[in-house]
Amino acid sequence: MQLFYNPDISENTSQIIFTKEESRHIVKVLRKTKGDLLHITNGFGWLFTAEISVADIKNCVAIVTDSQKQPQREYQVHLAVAPTKMNDRYEWFLEKATEIGIDIITPIICDNSERRVIKTERFEKILQAAMKQSLSCYKPTLQEAIVFKDFMEQPVLGQKFIAHCEETNKKSLKKEIKPNQDITILIGPEGDFSVKEIEQAIQSQFIPVTLGNTRLRTETAAIVACHSVAFVNEL
Numbered sequence: 244m245q246l247f248y249n250p251d252i253s254e255n256t257s258q259i260i261f262t263k264e265e266s267r268h269i270v271k272v273l274r275k276t277k278g279d280l281l282h283i284t285n286g287f288g289w290l291f292t293a294e295i296s297v298a299d300i301k302n303c304v305a306i307v308t309d310s311q312k313q314p315q316r317e318y319q320v321h322l323a324v325a326p327t328k329m330n331d332r333y334e335w336f337l338e339k340a341t342e343i344g345i346d347i348i349t350p351i352i353c354d355n356s357e358r359r360v361i362k363t364e365r366f367e368k369i370l371q372a373a374m375k376q377s378l379s380c381y382k383p384t385l386q387e388a389i390v391f392k393d394f395m396e397q398p399v400l401g402q403k404f405i406a407h408c409e410e411t412n413k414k415s416l417k418k419e420i421k422p423n424q425d426i427t428i429l430i431g432p433e434g435d436f437s438v439k440e441i442e443q444a445i446q447s448q449f450i451p452v453t454l455g456n457t458r459l460r461t462e463t464a465a466i467v468a469c470h471s472v473a474f475v476n477e478l
Contacts, residue, residue, distance in 0.1 A: 245273070246375045247283040248382070252291065254312070259283060259293050259305045266303035269295075281305055286374065286382030288313050313380040317423045320472050321347040321400045324465045325432035326358040326388070333361075334369050336462040340469045341373035341383055347400075350388040355434030361388050391440050395447050401425030405449040406464055408435045416452040416468060420475040428452075428472075430465045 247269075252259060261269060269275045277298045283291045283305075290313050293305035322345060327333045337348065352359050366385055374382045389397075401424045404416060420426065429436070429444060436444070445451065454467045 261303040284380040319346040321427040323349040324430040328357040332462045338373040342377040349386040354437040356432045399427040403449040405429040405444040413451045
């Protein structure tokens with residue numbers, strides 16, 4: 244099955260008109276013709292089946308024949324991850340985390356962050372492509388970048404952890420995760436969280452954790468954390 248993405252459709256939509264770019268892909272690249280079925284999601288859990296009524300390379304039209312709400316996990320995963328110096332590493336994290344299963348992503352700007360300005364347009368495209376590739380009907384929410392201090396002042400989901408490299412008393416993340424509960428995990432920049440940030444997180448009830456015996460890059464640590472949550476919840 245190939246999955247298409249259209250955020251503007253809902254369970255009440257009866258007809259879908261594809262953009263010029265999508266129409267060309269459907270008709271010329273995929274060689275779809277009138278009567279062929281397409282599968283589309285709006286990224287909010289709905290899976291639509293639509294039959295092509297007009298197979299035009301510039302203006303493809305399909306009639307919705309079925310719509311079903313896909314089941315959602317009982318818990319939400321929120322990763323707050325500092326932007327990496329190289330954008331392609333953060334994009335890799337976004338792609339793989341979407342494939343594994345993540346609900347909310349927040350770029351956090353830390354004391355040791357080397358990148359403080361990010362452009363979310365390309366990040367959104369990465370999320371859309373990964374959602375379609377993994378045949379998921381739920382697109383992760385990418386929040387605006389926020390300074391660490393301000394993030395600490397916001398309410399967060401369920402279990403709260405901060406993964407850092409300081410030689411202090413830390414617990415194993417995989418042993419602390421409780422199945423079927425919302426979870427928020429903080430992952431710092433290449434230079435790690437500052438001591439001040441770690442202390443501030445602990446004051447906000449975040450539990451310091453380790454992700455293993457080796458020192459991981461930011462994007463690798465984020466994927467390990469994401470997979471750990473998925474693994475524990477599949478047991």
